[in-house]
Amino acid sequence: MSEQNYNPYKNAQAQFDKVAEMLDLEAGTRELLRQPMQEAHFTIPVKMDDGSTKVFNAYRIKHNDSRGPAKGGIRFHPNETVDTVRALSMWMTWKCAVVDIPLGGGKGGVICDPRTLSKGEQERLCRGYVRRIHAQLGPNLDVAAPDVMTNSQHMLWMLDEYETIAGGRYPGMITGKPVGMGGSLGRTEATGYGVIYCLQECLNKLNMDIKNTTVSMQGFGNVAEYAARMYIELGGKLVAISRTDRTTGTTCTIKRESGCDVDELKQLKTADGGIDREKAKELGYEILPGDAWISQDVDILIPAALENQITPEVLPMISSKVKVICEAANGPTTPDCDDLIRERNIFLIPDFLCNAGGVTCSYFEQVQCNTNYFWDKDEVLSKLEHNMKNAFQSVYELAQEENLSMRDAAYVIAIKRVVNAVELRGWV
Numbered sequence: 001m002s003e004q005n006y007n008p009y010k011n012a013q014a015q016f017d018k019v020a021e022m023l024d025l026e027a028g029t030r031e032l033l034r035q036p037m038q039e040a041h042f043t044i045p046v047k048m049d050d051g052s053t054k055v056f057n058a059y060r061i062k063h064n065d066s067r068g069p070a071k072g073g074i075r076f077h078p079n080e081t082v083d084t085v086r087a088l089s090m091w092m093t094w095k096c097a098v099v100d101i102p103l104g105g106g107k108g109g110v111i112c113d114p115r116t117l118s119k120g121e122q123e124r125l126c127r128g129y130v131r132r133i134h135a136q137l138g139p140n141l142d143v144a145a146p147d148v149m150t151n152s153q154h155m156l157w158m159l160d161e162y163e164t165i166a167g168g169r170y171p172g173m174i175t176g177k178p179v180g181m182g183g184s185l186g187r188t189e190a191t192g193y194g195v196i197y198c199l200q201e202c203l204n205k206l207n208m209d210i211k212n213t214t215v216s217m218q219g220f221g222n223v224a225e226y227a228a229r230m231y232i233e234l235g236g237k238l239v240a241i242s243r244t245d246r247t248t249g250t251t252c253t254i255k256r257e258s259g260c261d262v263d264e265l266k267q268l269k270t271a272d273g274g275i276d277r278e279k280a281k282e283l284g285y286e287i288l289p290g291d292a293w294i295s296q297d298v299d300i301l302i303p304a305a306l307e308n309q310i311t312p313e314v315l316p317m318i319s320s321k322v323k324v325i326c327e328a329a330n331g332p333t334t335p336d337c338d339d340l341i342r343e344r345n346i347f348l349i350p351d352f353l354c355n356a357g358g359v360t361c362s363y364f365e366q367v368q369c370n371t372n373y374f375w376d377k378d379e380v381l382s383k384l385e386h387n388m389k390n391a392f393q394s395v396y397e398l399a400q401e402e403n404l405s406m407r408d409a410a411y412v413i414a415i416k417r418v419v420n421a422v423e424l425r426g427w428v
Contacts, residue, residue, distance in 0.1 A: 252275055
């Protein structure tokens with residue numbers, strides 16, 4: 001595979017370039033939208049518990065805010081790269097546009113491993129992040145959120161630091177906060193549920209009853225957990241999942257033909273994200289190699305972990321029984337694999353549509369915070385289902401009318417909406 005296929009930013013640009021050519025976008029518009037409009041690269045000095053000072057490298061990147069304030073999470077990860085953040089900020093622009101919420105795209109990251117930091121060190125890191133770029137953040141500028149290895153507590157520390165500096169209460173400047181402190185009910189479930197709302201619509205189009213389907217899944221973090229819960233509640237059978245131990249890097253797949261139980265799977269998770277293999281065996285699970293999740297004889301594959309997992313080299317491993325791929329992760333399929341998947345008549349629900357439930361609910365949280373009026377959980381999830389299914393329907397109809405892949409159709413809708421915004425603003 002080429003270097004491009006391993007670089008998420010080059011992948012994001014390649015996906016955009018393909019649709020820009022289809023739409024015959026003017027050169028200046030292409031140049032504006034194929035790169036971020038603003039990048040902040042900075043360092044955060046943190047006083048450690050032992051009295052030493054450690055310096056962390058960090059980013060906040062805004063791709064485009066023509067449709068509204070930039071929106072995107074902040075990741076803490078030891079292998080974070082600027083190109084990953086750039087790609088994710090671009091995908092956030094298209095994600096907000098395809099589900100038609102009035103936000104743009106942004107993303108942040110800190111190169112660190114929070115598992116090696118004490119609670120106090122994590123708090124000082126969060127507050128340091130905000131101190132360095134507080135002027136660029138805010139409910140009307142750039143709204144952050146939790147992402148990989150960050151959580152609601154991190155968000156609340158960041159909010160508190162921002163409000164201390166700004167001298168007021170601005171709960172809409174960040175989302176993913178604890179419920180009762182400006183957080184929205186339903187936010188925990190939102191991304192995973194959104195995946196299944198899209199899957200339900202897809203199966204309806206394919207005349208498949210969800211009760212007669214099977215799934216194999218990569219990953220079992222928050223998104224995968226709630227996707228699995230809803231899928232099983234609707235009558236589907238989860239056959240296999242894979243997990244990676246973050247400390248050792250080893251991955252394994254566990255499988256049970258009779259179906260996996262979500263509560264059991266949670267019990268099997270180790271502190272480092274792996275699987276307690278001995279306990280899994282006791283519960284009747286079969287232990288398989290890490291990449292075995294993708295070769296299972298199931299109807300649906302849900303990659304919900306890492307980017308670049310489905311490639312031309314990997315594609316032959318996918319069973320002929322597979323009819324649907326739900327991209328719950330960001331960028332799990334390399335661009336050079338899309339046409340090959342379509343040739344196999346596999347229905348692919350693209351990532352920035354499939355996993356947009358999270359940002360949609362974050363938007364709901366922002367609205368609730370800015371109005372100081374909060375909704376009950378049923379109202380949140382009802383609005384989420386409505387938005388996700390409407391977005392899927394719009395993409396599906398365009399794909400059918402123009403004989404496009406679902407990814408290309410989603411990009412066409414999203415990019416047209418952003419192009420319209422930058423043109424109306426007079427930026428191009």
